[in-house]
Amino acid sequence: MLYMLYPLSFALLGLSFLLLRWLKFESLPTTVLTGLMGQVGRSRRFTLSTPDFVNEGYRKYSKGFARPFVLPTTWMRGGAVMVLPPSLVPLLTRPDKMSACEWRNIYGLVENIQLPYVVLDPNVYLNVLQFEPVRRKMQSRDMGHLAPITAEEIDEAFRGIWGTQTEWKTINGWEAALGNIAQLRHLALMALRAKYFQSRFVKEGTRAGGGGADPSMGSRQGRWSERAPSQLDARRIALRFVSLLIPLIFAICYVFAHCVFDILGSPARLDHKTGLASSEAINELFRVDSALRESMRMSGVFVTNLFRDVTTGELDIGNGIRVGPGIRTTFPTQNIHLDPDNYENPQEYDALRFSRPFEDAKGHVEERELVTTTTPTFLPFSYGRNACPGRWFAAQVIKQALAYIVQNYNVKLVREAVKRMALANAMVPPVNTQIKIQQKR
């Protein structure tokens, strides 16, 4: 299914190319020439050079003056976004709706992952009922019971895709990561489906009061069928699964593949000998956790992220600037992660950056930053009210898979990873990276 996204991405970019409109943010600096510069040239440049433009804006406006700048884009409706300075990250902790102003993340979120071009039903991609079970049922405390099942699935996936041969073999690292992660999706769907959307829901939802094995499910079905019978449409339920699968498979695979390549290119050695089938065992994986957090810091999926659309009222962002309805804001997340004021030697992948201070018990354990800990300078899972509720599940699975590799395989990069490239706001995944693998004897 992921492969469907590439042609769709190009179709979308082509469409944007034709439809790009120049949104006027009067009095704010932009990172390119304004005026009548050709739409065509602008679209082409932004398709390939978004990181350069954001770097320039970050240096000139975010850092120097704590001011926003305007980034013309080819990927957003309206054609431009307002990039807020890092000093405004704490705004993400405010409630979406306040008396002075409402802002919402959903429009930018679904557009950034191109959901409207994959799932055509706005009642699915804007009315995101499918987020609820993730928000309510996938907090860290709920994830431990999934560990034995994911451990088993990981073992099965690796044996099938990486194989059990003791001779070296060369494989495409990205495709192998995708295959391994894709097998795990059934599990997450099982977890979600069990709560809300299982097939019984459709069959029994129309019966008075439901009557399934789970009484709370039955009454919920009854309520839903009274209030919104259209939500019991099987096609719509299937589309809700699809719209969860996209972040699930793509994001986990992307992060996992990058982390494998980053670790292979680094001198740090991760050792893991205990089991992977309990949350206690996974919680002990501090070095693996650090290697993953460091990889996510360096190898983000997007150049800018954490979109918010002002929908009513005005948002006061300081310096006398008030942002009104219709404006979409975002943050320069990649620059924040690579800023030397935030991280020492930020361009260097240091797998043990976050675990080292605690190795010799000098660090206070309660200050330990795990991959799921969001801070104003670590934003891959966002920050504040809408921070990713799937992150404990994602982190648990990726750490299990990384530790599984450490335990079971010798792995080498065939050649050094190539320079990362951007396509519009997204960083192109390392689709051509070859690795050599051999099962440990």
Ligand code: HEM
């Ligand atoms: C490594 C993998 C993942 C990454 C990097 C990631 C990252 C993100 C980011 C950046 C957001 C945007 C938050 C915002 O607008 O401020 C988000 C939202 C969300 N993610 Fe994830 N995510 C990942 C995996 C998952 C998984 C596995 C699930 C579900 C099982 C999930 C479910 C969600 C949901 C439901 C939201 C919307 C939250 C809201 O609007 O309140 N994510 N994620």
